Amino acid sequence: MIAVTFFDGDGWREGVVAGVDGGGMLLREEAVPTALPRLDGVITGGFTDHHVHLQLVDHALLADSVLGRVVDLGANPEVLRDLSGRFVSLRSLNDRSLSEERSDETKRPHVARTSTAIAFAGAFLTPPGGYPSDREWAPAGSFREIATVEDAARAIAEMADAGASRIKVASNSDAGPVFDDELLRTIIELAAARDLPVVVHAQGPGEAQRAARLGAHTLAHAPFTERLTDDEISEQAASVSWISTLAIHDGAERATAIDNVGRFHAAGGTVLYGTDMGNGPTPVDVNPREIEALREAGVDGLDLLRALAPADPLDPASALFILPGTPDRTDADPLRARRLTPADLKV
Structure with a gap:
């Protein structure tokens, strides 16, 4: 001892x-x-990565990582339900029943063992023709095109039945159509009725502010397409959390995102560590470039550990x-x- x-x-x-x-x-x-x-x-x-895409990486590598939990924000819900059932968070090694189960893997060779827990949102909800419906990287079944309130209700019920713990909405006006205010607000309300917070990919002028105003719980990316005003930062800090994903950017977008995060953090906003794992050649582990960018934004020490939300x-x-x-x-x-x-x- x-x-x-x-x-x-x-x-x-x-x-x-x-x-x-x-x-x-x-x-x-x-x-x-x-x-x-x-x-x-x-x-x-173990640390938490609040924004990953497990269908775009070799998820078996999680077993050797220091990640205790990952949150998938866009994939086929059936695949994710299977993964979250197989990649269980094992109890400590002194748990005899699980130790005995591990000793007889020949009976269940399909079961992968890792200490990483998986939470997920399931498929992106997006308007017809909206992001990422036209992206080659988007796996089959990883998005649902929503045209009506009825479509939204069916999709949210589907994600909830698959075991989703949040809903992911695409609101990327740089890449195609986005939901109007009424339908986006309704999606957020329908999700709330099932106790599912909504995470919004907000991209394009005004989209981050619109998502917050309509009741989004979290932004999937720290705003990077425009520098928010100090008043907008204060409003954001009071109502939504931001998942960092700073390392996916270069140049002006990276500088804008880091500036926004620095002021958001200083205003008391909740910054969550997330990497958009699978967006390019990212490590299936803690990402040093993301940690470096967070520190550049002033998120360090205890604040950095809190952003990593360890188990x-x-x-x-x-x-x-x-x-x-x-x-x-x-x-x-x-x-x-x-x-x-x-x-x-x-x-």
Whole structure:
């Protein structure tokens, strides 16, 4: 048993980690005896990428990543339902029943094992001819073209029945038609009736403000097509969260997105780490370019860890990761995170 400092999703806490039968480890929050040896580094749960596209990457690589959770924001809902059922978040290694199940994989060879949980929105909802219906990268079944309220109700019911935990709406006026105010507001209301928040891909002049005004919960991308005014930033900070996805941009769009995020963060807005994984050659892991861009926008230290929304390390279902460094946490760098092993307890 050793003393540890750990991040609980909001701040630093003190506790102990002990090994358990079967090679697992258990973290407990408690007063730490002064004579107890201390881990060289700090502990967190696996990080969250709030914007991925699992059909566009080799999702099996998640098993070796430091991601404890991913949120897919646009894919075939049937494929995602299958993936979220197979890629289960395993309980700690001291859970005997799961250990026994893992020891007999020959009976269930199709079951992939990872410590990464999957949440998803299912298919994009878009107007007829809207983004991404004309994109070659969009897999079959990854979008639904919505022309009427009845279409919207059917699509939302379909996503909910598939296990979606949010709804994704495309509102990209740079690439085609977008929903009018009345239908977009209705989609948001229909989703809310099923307790499903709406994430909007808002692109084009005024689209970010329109999505927020009509009740969107989250923007899938930090606004990048225009610099928002300070008043608009304040309005956004009070009503919606932003998923960063800064690293997918270059040049002027990157500069605009970073400027918007910096002011949004300073205004108290909630910034969520997300990479748009699958948009180009992105790592199936924490993306160093995204971390660099967030830091450039002023999101660092505790704020950066909060944006990464790590899993609760006190939950026996969570894999534990160590951020090597000093006990004062001044160098708790998520890019240095790795899985905690029993060997780390031998201090």
